[in-house]
Amino acid sequence: MAITARxxxxxVAAQVSQALSDAGITAxxxxxxxxxxxxxxxxxxxxxxxxxxxxxxxxxxxMATLGFVPGSGRHFTHPATRLVVEFVxxxxxxxxxxxxxxxxLPTPAGTLQILTPLQxxxxxxxxxxxxxxxxGLEQALLVAQAHRIPMAKLESWSQAxxxxxxxxxxxxxxxxxxxxSAPATxxxxxxxxxxxxx
Numbered sequence: 398m399a400i401t402a403r404x405x406x407x408x409v410a411a412q413v414s415q416a417l418s419d420a421g422i423t424a425x426x427x428x429x430x431x432x433x434x435x436x437x438x439x440x441x442x443x444x445x446x447x448x449x450x451x452x453x454x455x456x457x458x459x460m461a462t463l464g465f466v467p468g469s470g471r472h473f474t475h476p477a478t479r480l481v482v483e484f485v486x487x488x489x490x491x492x493x494x495x496x497x498x499x500x501x502l503p504t505p506a507g508t509l510q511i512l513t514p515l516q517x518x519x520x521x522x523x524x525x526x527x528x529x530x531x532x533g534l535e536q537a538l539l540v541a542q543a544h545r546i547p548m549a550k551l552e553s554w555s556q557a558x559x560x561x562x563x564x565x566x567x568x569x570x571x572x573x574x575x576x577x578s579a580p581a582t583x584x585x586x587x588x589x590x591x592x593x594x595x
Contacts, residue, residue: 409445414510439539450487
């Protein structure tokens with residue numbers, strides 16, 4: 398499956414993930430592109446951030462099979478797409494917590510190794526908690542609106558990160574967004590059933 402200008406984030410990420418996996422390289426998609434996939438493209442990212450322990454030489458060899466060329470640092474570009482792939486140093490973390498398991502999402506383009514929705518929310522909230530990145534908060538809300546996130550686990554993690562108050566803000570925002578998105582009722586009385594003639 399060739400990468401073209403019309404290839405989606407999901408499609409390109411899956412092709413990269415599958416090619417790396419076939420070469421024995423583990424790489425996990427994180428960051429804004431994971432948000433794009435888990436939030437059904439309500440957020441758009443052109444950067445695909447994979448966490449891996451592989452060397453630049455090994456990555457370059459695999460990425461070349463897909464048509465990617467190395468740029469500065471650990472960035473790779475492709476002549477047919479605006480999407481840029483960056484490889485971030487291992488391990489996978491969400492805040493101070495090391496991630497040891499993640500999702501394997503089957504797609505027509507291959508199996509995509511990616512953070513779970515909960516881990517994606519944690520990853521984006523970590524940016525809000527530690528760097529005051531308000532975009533991270535907005536991204537976390539988008540993923541949480543699209544999935545059933547175990548809030549007890551998220552609250553416990555937030556407390557361990559030292560940001561219980563910020564978690565409370567996130568939960569308030571999430572509840573407010575769900576009220577706003579709920580279908581409105583007209584308040585009109587239901588029509589009565591016609592009476593039977595006596």
